[in-house]
Amino acid sequence: MSHYEAPIREPLVLGDKSYHDITEDIAKPIEGKANKHWYIAFGISLAAMLWGFGCIFYTVGTGIGVWGLSKNIGWAWDITNFVWWVGIGHAGTLISAVLLLFRQKWRMAINRSAEAMTIFAVFQAGLFPIIHMGRPWNAFWVLPIPNQFGSLWVNFNSPLLWDVFAISTYLSVSLVFWWTGLLPDFAMIRDRAVKPFQKKIYALLSFGWSGRAKDWQRFEEVSLVLAGLATPLVLSVHTIVSMDFATSINPGWHSTIFPPYFVAGAIFSGFAMVQTLLGIMRKVTNMEDYITRLHVEYMNIVIILTGGIVAVAYATEFFIAWYTGSPYEYYTYLSVGAATGPYAWAFYSLLFFNILTPQLLWFKKIRRSFIWSFIISIFINIGMWFERFDIIAIVLSKGHLPSTWWRFEPTFVDVGIFIGTIGFFFVLFLLYARTFPVIAQAEVKTILKSSGEFYKKRREQGIPSKPAINVTSSTPEISVVVSEEEKEEKLNSLFSKVGIFDPSTQTADDLKKISGVGPKLEGVLNGIGLYTFEQVSKMTKQEYDLLDSITGSFPGRAERDNWAEQAKNLLNG
């Protein structure tokens, strides 16, 4: 009973699925053609990305002065966007690492896409500090390498440098975690691929994964240890991001609750983005049987929990700012000053999007609804952007001296770069959804028997998950596979009769026109050198048998469908 799971648990894989059905479902979006919606979405994203790149070139070419910054507000949209994207990047590793340590099976349907989201989000995040340097070609100065200034090294006391180490470690570790999990799934696509180019690409991407028992043993151990390493890593990254603010001496920033509060906020926003992306993806790639209401509900529960932590942190900040009685605390981002000042709209947006709307998720109907979850997730994405904007722009807009007071207004370049990163993010995600196995199919296969709807129903009826072995009726086909030399000989005798295809003088025919030949079989035939109707028309019983013994696929079909006759008709017609 290794596959036992309490019947009260809802199934995680819906429908009457076998292992092979999972393969088919996951491979379909990759092997099929993209529909119109995909092209429209991709076109819009690409346009936004190019607009953003234009704004980046303009910034770099002209100078940071094209942004809305001033000597008083040196950080605004750029760092807001940086923190927003890094925060979004937190759900992926959390889902694949923390939920793995907790043995949560529902992670398996969503971890692949959540990790992809993480990696693409961290790309966007990394862009902002690099552009903000003003001279991005000097970005390598953040690395601890010997340089032209003698041995003036980087400053290891600075949280900004900790960020460099934390985010690059996070990005690279997430990448290898993701890729290692992808190897068996790429191998699955590789072994199904019909087109030679596709086969080559996926053979390269899968690193020659063969799936030996020893490989799987190591694979599972590596996954577990990586999860153990990534769990404190994911917590450390946003802790360090929060220290960019918390180690400063600005009122509203130098707050000791920032690390846990930022981490909770990051998970909150990351899960919201996963909810947004998967809400679209399950429809577009037909993954409704794998990303179910139950998955949506579980994610919403994480959102309520982390959103609750964030709400408590806001309340604490507001109370402490008031309780200190310090005039400098009067205009922090959560204070009476902020609620009544020129940024009141940002203050109330924060409370509305981040604190009020997620409370709807307490209702079971709402947190199990796809459309409601999608809308609320968009609201949280907006709310979490406002949180970072409020922390940075409101706090900096009222410094210690009234002479430093300044109101930040973004320019079109600020907005353009932000829109550009959203476009870039979706360009990457849309490409990913068409070329990568979007669900960790090898892992989902391991839970099919314990958590699949089909097996759960059978178990209720007392049918074991192990199929019965009936030796007398299902005696296996025992065959001796021919060696390479023998195959060569047979090929020679086949082609001495039908003739060899010469690509320089002849053109290949569409063999699929022969009834009974599909794209897969055509690939097999082309693979051994059969390309034209003329060749096929010369085949007789003897050649059919040779063909069967060489390819081993679709035995007897050529004779049954009388390919030679068909090919003759196609030649004459």
Added chain:
Amino acid sequence: MESSKVIHAFYNDDEVLMDAVKAVKADHHHIEEVFCPFPVHGLDKAMGLAPTKLAITAFFYGITGLSVAIWMTNYMMIEDWPQDIGGKPSFSWMENMPAFVPIMFELTVFFAAHLMVITFYMRSRIWPFKEAENPDPRTTDDHFLMEIPVNNNEEELTELLARTGAVEINIVDKH
């Protein structure tokens, strides 16, 4: 040439495969390899594979990363160019250590994770442009393949494997 022959027995269910592996082991045959589309829990134990030591290597790689971080922060901040930053002079590594904790942590994780994964790839012989070695494409889809070397005992083995529920049995010349 008899000794280079192997039997490829195909199964289409993980539980049937597990029982088959146990049956073949109980009959004292050597299982050369099992190819699976997904991890089957307990298979390594049933086959008699030794536990992997990758987690232990990760621990030592982590220690290496930590040492590199300690050496690097000490050399760069304390020895080579000590500076007085914000009234916090760099006289001794121990006194400045709290500021170095994030770097020490990140490098520990960085070294442990990457070197362990590289070790895994090298040991399992997986890297870009490596040719796959699974004998049948179905083994990444829904079939399990057990490979057993033959020593003039084809009949006995095929009979045993058929009894364990193999759906296909091939005798292959392995070069």
